[in-house]
Amino acid sequence: MLSLENITLSLGDRQLLDDISILINKGERIGLVGPNGAGKSTLLKIIAGEMEFNEGTIQLSKAETVGYLPQDGVDPDPQLTVMEEVESAFEGVLQLEQDVKELQQKLADLEPGSDAYDEAMKKYGKLQDRLEQSGAYSLHADIEKILMGLGFDTKDFFRSTQEFSGGWLMRIALAKLLLQKPTYLLLDEPTNHLDIESLQWIENFLLEYEGAVIIVSHDKAFLNKITNRTLALDRGDINDYAGNYDYYEEKHEERMEHLRQAYKNQQREIKQTQEFIDRFRYKASKAKQVQSRIKQLEKMDEIELDEHEEEISFSFPPPERSGAQVMKLEDISKSYDDVQVFENLTYTVDRGDKIAIVGPNGAGKSTLVRILAGHEPVDSGNREPGYNVTTSYFAQHQADELDLNEDVLGIMRDAAPKESETRLRTILGCFLFQGDDVFKKVSVLSGGEKSRLALARMLLNSANFMIFDEPTNHLDMQSKNILQQALDQYEGTFMIVSHDRDFLDPIVNKVLEVQPDYIRTYLGNVSYYLQKKKEEEEDLKVESTGGNESPDKGGKELSRKEERRIEAEIRQAKYQKVKPLSKKLEKTESRIEKLEQRKKEIEDKMADSGFYDNSERVKETTMEYEKLKAELVEVYSEWEELAMKISEIEEEFEV
Structure with missing residues (x-):
């Protein structure tokens, strides 16, 4: 039992924790929630013994252990491989294995029946007992299981840790922690660096975990599935709720x-x-x-x-209407050195698409959105923006492009000089910059604060095609809700790379799954996608086992080969049906473009103060203008009909 009694902590003149008392029992699943800056991470550090506090006591028995995963800042040994780095958490066990091996060699050199041999055998028996109790015999299998569950391939085990990005280093740290099985497991934003498959794996792992788990997370779906108790921290006080986040x-x-x-x-x-x-x-x-x-x-x-x-709301500026086809990638190929990311990739984004992009890390999700945004060159193929398409793109690295000498409000003012300061401050407030925070220099902001500022700046644009790469990683619940509501009301087209199901489900109508060797679209939200994937895996398992046998490797490969053949046939049949409609759509769009151009020319003439001096000209131009508007209504209707037919065909061929 872990007990915190009357914990108090002041930072400067601010009382961060005020006389907090908590009792945590073994086996509990606790969500620690509250606004950014409330002290959640600080409280975890105090429990983990990594931060001092002013007053109070923490009681923990000697037999109990605490394991802590910070949000960032892990620093593995660059000289070690992934496997060696994870094994380093078990130096005692590895030393025990080495002692047993040395004693085995010593026994081989001793005379059986001698006093030295008998003494060595007694010592060997004791070491063997300790080795069995330590779990050493299953350690390497456990390490492989957890590393693979967190998204590592077997070939990654023997790569140097310095070859991996910060997100993957966090996974290595998480693997070490999970394998140590502490009595109290403290996780600070553990889902930020996971893809949707790894997220599902860790959910199942934590549900079966024997110790207590305390989680700081802004992933509502994750908290709802894992936790059965919620501690809400705010303004130095803590309130205890006997249920998950929804409760x-x-x-x-x-x-x-x-x-x-x-x-x-x-x-x-x-x-x-x-x-x-x-x-x-x-x-x-x-x-x-x-x-x-x-x-x-x-x-x-x-x-x-x-x-x-206080209720804060935000809405995007109304975007101009784009053509029916927003973006088309045709036969795109992209490689990094010897790694082929995409080969002959073809994909179309239609007006009104609200697409979530999911898939394992490393499959090419971020590369795909950079190509769509025009920020990544391709080796071959074409990227074709549709009629009247304006694109806005958010990626985490954009935070590094902010002017360090400018303050927060200045960044926003430079991006939208015509916007009122009230509106700029309102948007900043949505993303946790309140009061005097808006006058902070960018140079003193944390990585998360810079990322939120870059996102806020992007949202000032009135683009009709918005592309986001992990926009919610540094947002609290309130900020995510504000962004979610704004996207729900947004009239344009967007694509979002994210694993946050609760954020995505109400706002997306398609899911694009990006895998290392294929991409595939599901017509529905992320929950629908996950359900369909589960059904497909069950069907594949039945098919590969003949309904009652264990699947072997050969059976799986044969089944996958057959599945790809069927998918190729379906794609070809769909292409044959969609192709003539797509051509009509392109012709209709070209017609629209000409009509819109002529309409604008007439509107420019009519805006001229001298236009109305000639009554005959007014009459002729007005008639043409009205005819144009009627024709545009008719052509837009044709657009909608063609787009609907194409959508119906795609749905018909969805497998």
């Missing part, structure tokens, strides 16, 4: 409603009391009653409403 939200809202009502009643009482005091302050006959009410106000504990209760 916490429901009960928290009930609590806040009671608090708002109590605040309203108290404010009314304060007003009435103050009015009495002001009215009778100088009346001698009421002096005693006035003094009584003054004391009453002085003793009153004023109710404070949560400063985060």
Whole structure:
């Protein structure tokens, strides 16, 4: 049992933790939630013994252990391979294995039956018992299982750790931690660097974990699946809820409603009391009653409403309407040195698509969106933007391009000089820059703050095709909700690389799965995609086993080969049906472009003050203008009909 009693911590003049007491039992699954800056990461560091506190005590038995995964900052040995780095967490076990081997060699040199041999055998027996209890015999199998569950391939085991990016280094640190099986497992934003497959794996792992788990995360779906208790930290105080995040939200809202009502009643009482005091302050006959009410106000504990209760909303500027086809990639090939990422890739984005891009890390998701955004050159093939398409792109590395000498508000003002400061501050507030934070220099911002600023700056654009690469990694729940609501109301087209199911599900209508050897579209949200993948895996398993036998490697390969053949036939049949419609769509779009151009020319003429001097010209031009508008309505209708037919064919051929 882990006990925190009266923990207090002040940072400067700010009381971050105020007399906090928590009791954590073995086996509990706890979500630690609260706004950014509330002290969640700090509390985990205190529990892990990595940070001092001002007052209070922490009690933990000697037999219990604490394991902690920070958000970032892991630093593995660059001289070690992935396997060696993970094994380094078990130096005691590895040393025990070495001692047993040395003793085996010694026994081989001793005379059986001698005193030295008998003494060595006793020692050997004890070491063997310790080795069995340590789990050494299954250690390497466990390491491989967890590394593969976190997305590593077997060939990665023997690569140097310095070959991997920060996200993969975090996975190595997570693997070491999970293998050590601490009594209390503390995870600070563990899902930020996981793809959707690894995320599902770790969910199942944590559900079966024997120790207690405390998780800081802004992934609502992850918290709902794993946790059965929620600790809400805010303004130095902590509240305990006996359920997952959904339960916490429901009960928290009930609590806040009671608090708002109590605040309203108290404010009314304060007003009435103050009015009495002001009215009778100088009346001698009421002096005693006035003094009584003054004391009453002085003793009153004023109710404070949560400063985060204020509703903040944001909406994108209305974008111009694009053509029916927003972007087309045709026969795209892309390699990095000897690594082929895409070969002859063809993909089309249609107006109104809201696409989530998922798949394992390293499959090419970020490369694909950079190509779509025009930020990544290709080896061969064509990238064709549609009519009137304007693109806006967000990626984590864009935070590095911010002017370090500029302040936060200045970055926004430079991006949209015509916007009012009120609107700029409102958008910044959506992404956790409030009050004097807007005057901070970019040079002093953390990596997460820079990323949020880059995202806020992007959202000032009125593009009709928006592309996001992991936009939610550094956002808290409120900021994610604001962005989600804005995207839900957005009238343009967007694509998002993300593994956050709760964020994606309400706003996407397609899922593009990117795998190392193929891409595939699912018509639905991420939950639908995951369900379909599960069904496909079950069908494949039945097919490869003949319904009752264990699958062998050969059976799987044969089944996959057959599956690819069927998919190729379906793609070809779909192409034959879609091709004539696509050509009609392109011709219709070309016609639209000409009509829109002529319409704009007439509107420019009509905007000229001298246009109305010639009544005959006004009459002719107005008739042409009205005819153009009617024709455009008709052609747009043709667009919609053709796009609908193509969509129906794609749905028909969806497998």
